[in-house]
Amino acid sequence: MFVALRDLRHARGRFALVTTVVVMVALLVTFLSMLTAGLARASTSAITDLPVDHLAFTTSEEGADPDVTSSRVTETEWEAWAKEPGVSAADPLGIVTTRATAETTTAVTTFGVDPGSALAPAGLADGEVVLTAGAADDLGIDVGGELILDGEAFQVSALAEEDLEYSHTPVVWMSLADWQAIGARGVADDGSVATVVALTTDGSVDLAAADAAIGTTTVSTHDARAAVSSFTAENTSLTTMQGFLMAISALVVGAFFTVWTIGRQGDIAVLKALGAPTGYLLLDAVGQAALLLVGGVAVGTGIAAGAATLLGGALPVLVSPATTLVPAAALVVLGLLGAGAAVMRITRTDPHAALASR
Amino acid sequence: MDLRLDDIRLVYPDGEGTLTAVDGVSLRVPSGTTTALLGPSGAGKSSLLAVAAGLTRPSEGQVRIGGEVVLTPTTSDPDATRLRLDRIGLVFQQPQLIGSLTALEQLELQAHLRGKRRSTVRAHALELLDAVGLGEQAHKRPATLSGGQRQRVAIARALVGSPDVLLVDEPTSALDQERGTQVVELLTRLGRELDAAVLLVSHDAGTLGSVDDTAQMIDGALSNCRSGH
Numbered sequence: 010m011f012v013a014l015r016d017l018r019h020a021r022g023r024f025a026l027v028t029t030v031v032v033m034v035a036l037l038v039t040f041l042s043m044l045t046a047g048l049a050r051a052s053t054s055a056i057t058d059l060p061v062d063h064l065a066f067t068t069s070e071e072g073a074d075p076d077v078t079s080s081r082v083t084e085t086e087w088e089a090w091a092k093e094p095g096v097s098a099a100d101p102l103g104i105v106t107t108r109a110t111a112e113t114t115t116a117v118t119t120f121g122v123d124p125g126s127a128l129a130p131a132g133l134a135d136g137e138v139v140l141t142a143g144a145a146d147d148l149g150i151d152v153g154g155e156l157i158l159d160g161e162a163f164q165v166s167a168l169a170e171e172d173l174e175y176s177h178t179p180v181v182w183m184s185l186a187d188w189q190a191i192g193a194r195g196v197a198d199d200g201s202v203a204t205v206v207a208l209t210t211d212g213s214v215d216l217a218a219a220d221a222a223i224g225t226t227t228v229s230t231h232d233a234r235a236a237v238s239s240f241t242a243e244n245t246s247l248t249t250m251q252g253f254l255m256a257i258s259a260l261v262v263g264a265f266f267t268v269w270t271i272g273r274q275g276d277i278a279v280l281k282a283l284g285a286p287t288g289y290l291l292l293d294a295v296g297q298a299a300l301l302l303v304g305g306v307a308v309g310t311g312i313a314a315g316a317a318t319l320l321g322g323a324l325p326v327l328v329s330p331a332t333t334l335v336p337a338a339a340l341v342v343l344g345l346l347g348a349g350a351a352v353m354r355i356t357r358t359d360p361h362a363a364l365a366s367r
Numbered sequence: 368m369d370l371r372l373d374d375i376r377l378v379y380p381d382g383e384g385t386l387t388a389v390d391g392v393s394l395r396v397p398s399g400t401t402t403a404l405l406g407p408s409g410a411g412k413s414s415l416l417a418v419a420a421g422l423t424r425p426s427e428g429q430v431r432i433g434g435e436v437v438l439t440p441t442t443s444d445p446d447a448t449r450l451r452l453d454r455i456g457l458v459f460q461q462p463q464l465i466g467s468l469t470a471l472e473q474l475e476l477q478a479h480l481r482g483k484r485r486s487t488v489r490a491h492a493l494e495l496l497d498a499v500g501l502g503e504q505a506h507k508r509p510a511t512l513s514g515g516q517r518q519r520v521a522i523a524r525a526l527v528g529s530p531d532v533l534l535v536d537e538p539t540s541a542l543d544q545e546r547g548t549q550v551v552e553l554l555t556r557l558g559r560e561l562d563a564a565v566l567l568v569s570h571d572a573g574t575l576g577s578v579d580d581t582a583q584m585i586d587g588a589l590s591n592c593r594s595g596h
Contacts, residue, residue: 360448364416
């Protein structure tokens with residue numbers, strides 16, 4: 010790094026310029042990463058945080074992807090799942106987004122559950138609802154207040170400990186009977202209905218065989234995020250943007266070091282003529298790029314994480330190692346690949362060129 | 368240690384044929400002496416220098432330093448690079464200094480390339496800069512030095528590793544007669560003090576009064592030698 014460090018100092022204007030670009034890209038990528046995770050949580054936390062490991066859906070066509078909006082399971086199906094070896098609990102779960110009115114009116118997602126099941130929050134009974142703190146805030150209501158859902162009145166019996174959301178709406182828990190009564194999925198000829206069957210398994214269940222026998226499609230709660238339409242659309246868009254930004258960053262860094270290395274051809278020829286091995290020169294150049302990238306990415310990521318922490322209440326962002334350190338590491342690695350490809354021309358520089366005048 | 372070029376022949380491809388740049392040149396430069404290689408443009412002087420420096424491999428012949436064969440037609444690039452680092456000092460037609468390094472750092476770079484700490488050569492580097500009259504300019508970058516000063520830094524850089532051989536390509540081409548003569552005198556004196564074999568390519572015989580020997584090259588071959596001993 011003998012020459013690299015002095016080049017950085019000597020050409021600080023040019024390096025400051027490209028470092029600023031790296032800082033801004035890192036800031037944007039980190040912010041998008043935190044936003045993607047934050048929006049994903051706002052879309053699916055009520056699903057991923059369920060105290061079960063799998064959800065069984067019905068689909069409109071065989072082989073179609075599970076979708077919460079179109080899935081409709083019946084008592085026959087959750088009873089069949091309950092009899093499968095390795096399944097310790099198979100509980101119906103009704104999910105539907107609707108209007109709720111208290112002091113104000115807002116969209117909420119009702120989760121219909123059997124009051125005695127593991128899915129039900131403490132304090133839930135027929136004719137009562139449990140709200141998340143977010144829903145209570147939005148509606149201007151507290152425990153003991155009256156909430157109108159589809160024209161039916163329910164008393165708020167408790168507030169849930171966790172502020173879970175589904176498709177960017179707060180969650181309201183109610184009994185499955187009440188959920189069916191407000192017309193969420195109607196009533197089937199063979200008994201009550203719900204949206205999905207929530208399964209607690211011991212890992213030994215042959216899910217494919219059970220699905221084939223019962224006529225459902227079962228996925229883990231993590232994979233069930235894809236069944237929430239808002240999650241898939243947002244996640245795909247934001248992840249694509251992050252990918253493009255990372256590619257752009259690698260290209261910008263690669264382009265800068267291509268131009269920089271071309272401008273250094275004379276110096277490189279002289280250094281080779283003086284006895285600098287090609288490997289040394291490559292390490293020197295890549296080290297220079299690493300310094301620029303690590304510095305720029307650290308500053309950009311730090312600013313993004315700091316701002317997100319300060320504005321966390323106002324923005325749906327999630328600050329965690331996965332949303333900050335992982336994209337930062339990816340930016341550095343991709344930038345190094347771009348710079349590495351650019352400085353490879355050092356290997357082709359002929360030291361004989363040092364004899365020519367310049 | 369002596370520098371010996373034994374029957375060096377250098378042939379380049381030239382269109383469908385070949386071009387003989389150096390044709391069977393043998394030359395000995397004893398240690399502590401300076402030999403000037405004279406000749407018109409295109410005579411093959413710089414090509415011979417490039418062979419002696421390992422920048423170009425000879426088509427035939429070999430280069431010896433102190434009797435040891437160091438360059439042949441089959442010498443690898445890494446071996447030639449190592450040879451330049453350890454045993455050969457190079458001064459180019461233009462100073463070819465690295466723009467981001469100060470005069471002192473140009474010399475310390477040599478130690479860094481050899482894997483030594485800069486501090487181990489700092490005293491020697493400052494001595495050399497003093498010897499070339501630039502002790503006061505040690506912390507200046509090339510852009511703030513004159514052309515003659517830059518060339519003297521380049522000479523000090525070539526000598527800081529105490530090379531066995533110093534190869535110098537047209538060091539006076541950008542200087543007037545008086546400064547050119549001073550540079551050649553400096554090279555001759557330092558070469559003698561450091562016991563290096565100095566081979567100096569020049570087209571300007573008027574600046575070479577201080578050298579020990581001269582050799583004339585025409586059309587790739589030596590035409591005559593004069594010993595100043």
